[in-house]
Amino acid sequence: MAEIKIESFAKINLCLDVLKRREDGYHEIKTVMQQIDLKDIITLKDNEDKVIIETNHPQVPTDSTNLVYKAWKLLSNRYNIDKGVYIKIDKNIPVAAGLAGGSSNAAAVLKGLNELWSLNISQKELMELAAQIGADVPFCIMGGTALAEGIGEKLTKLSSFSDKLILLAKPSISVSTAYVYKNLELNKIDFRPNTNDIIRYIEENNLESLATNMGNVLETVTIKEYPIIKEIKDKMIQYGALGSLMSGSGPTVFGIFKNEDDAIKCKAELSKHIDTVHVVKTL
Numbered sequence: 001m002a003e004i005k006i007e008s009f010a011k012i013n014l015c016l017d018v019l020k021r022r023e024d025g026y027h028e029i030k031t032v033m034q035q036i037d038l039k040d041i042i043t044l045k046d047n048e049d050k051v052i053i054e055t056n057h058p059q060v061p062t063d064s065t066n067l068v069y070k071a072w073k074l075l076s077n078r079y080n081i082d083k084g085v086y087i088k089i090d091k092n093i094p095v096a097a098g099l100a101g102g103s104s105n106a107a108a109v110l111k112g113l114n115e116l117w118s119l120n121i122s123q124k125e126l127m128e129l130a131a132q133i134g135a136d137v138p139f140c141i142m143g144g145t146a147l148a149e150g151i152g153e154k155l156t157k158l159s160s161f162s163d164k165l166i167l168l169a170k171p172s173i174s175v176s177t178a179y180v181y182k183n184l185e186l187n188k189i190d191f192r193p194n195t196n197d198i199i200r201y202i203e204e205n206n207l208e209s210l211a212t213n214m215g216n217v218l219e220t221v222t223i224k225e226y227p228i229i230k231e232i233k234d235k236m237i238q239y240g241a242l243g244s245l246m247s248g249s250g251p252t253v254f255g256i257f258k259n260e261d262d263a264i265k266c267k268a269e270l271s272k273h274i275d276t277v278h279v280v281k282t283l
């Protein structure tokens with residue numbers, strides 16, 4: 001029986017600006033997305049007519065609400081394939097964290113089924129299908145570093161920004177992405193990141209300028225509610241991070257470090273109070 005294993009990587013947002021609220025409630029954004037080497041492993045196996053989802057993580061659903069189920073449904077409907085699939089999700093990416101864990105799993109399943117079922121779908125078409133699952137899914141297909149516009153689905157590949165040292169810390173609070181966008185007050189934002197500058201720093205491989213100019217307007221919603229996010233940001237700076245920011249809709253905070261010893265010391269300090277702290281690298 002054919003079996004495929006796919007790596008499913010997390011992302012962080014190096015900057016995130018919200019330009020306006022659309023009629024349908026979604027928001028137009030401008031964000032730089034960066035893949036990191038924190039990953040889940042997805043195993044796919046042929047299964048006659050049913051979809052079976054298994055996972056090692058208690059918070060991840062195994063029914064049709066799992067984004068991997070949506071990925072299977074989308075491809076099987078679109079290409080009239082009358083087959084089920086067995087999907088195992090080995091979770092390392094924190095759940096509901098702002099790291100696109102579920103979106104990345106869905107992207108991995110789209111890629112994996114394309115291979116398992118020999119569909120030969122181009123990356124471009126796979127990304128178009130991915131947008132029907134969620135705003136972050138097309139980026140998870142593309143990977144690397146990219147500017148995302150529209151609702152996050154219009155992607156422009158940027159020059160590589162790999163191998164940068166990142167410390168991730170996820171406090172044990174849950175914030176829904178929908179809640180954060182809904183409660184964003186667009187007229188009360190006093191710092192907006194300059195996306196064009198951020199892109200220039202990436203092109204110049206200028207880590208320091210990038211780190212000190214990052215910004216995420218969604219922090220205005222989450223920090224008000226959960227001051228711990230600001231406390232983690234400050235702690236990272238105190239321990240030598242060049243810059244720190246909340247990723248996506250949070251609550252994960254990341255810090256960019258130049259020095260590995262500093263990152264490890266900061267990890268030890270944060271781990272006293274926070275369960276989920278990882279040192280990772282950009283891809």
Ligand SMILES: C[C@](O)(CO)[C@H](O)COP(=O)(O)OP(=O)(O)OC[C@H]1O[C@@H](n2ccc(N)nc2=O)[C@H](O)[C@@H]1O
Nearest residue numbers: 025026027029103134135136151152177178181248249
């Ligand atoms: C915060 C980010 O992760 C940054 O990369 C994304 O903007 C969110 O991406 P995502 O979780 O894949 O988002 P989706 O699953 O498509 O949408 C979740 C909810 O977030 C809100 N949403 C999402 C994206 C967007 N551009 N505007 C929005 O207002 C909508 O209320 C939507 O119902």
Ligand SMILES: Nc1ncnc2c1ncn2[C@@H]1O[C@H](COP(=O)(O)OP(=O)(O)OP(=O)(O)O)[C@@H](O)[C@H]1O
Nearest residue numbers: 066067095096097098099100101102105136177248
């Ligand atoms: N494959 C999956 N992995 C994790 N969570 C999933 C998955 N499929 C559906 N979910 C549901 O989605 C919710 C959000 O989880 P996820 O880890 O994708 O959030 P996130 O990292 O904040 O995503 P994003 O950054 O795209 O907003 C979870 O609470 C869970 O119930």
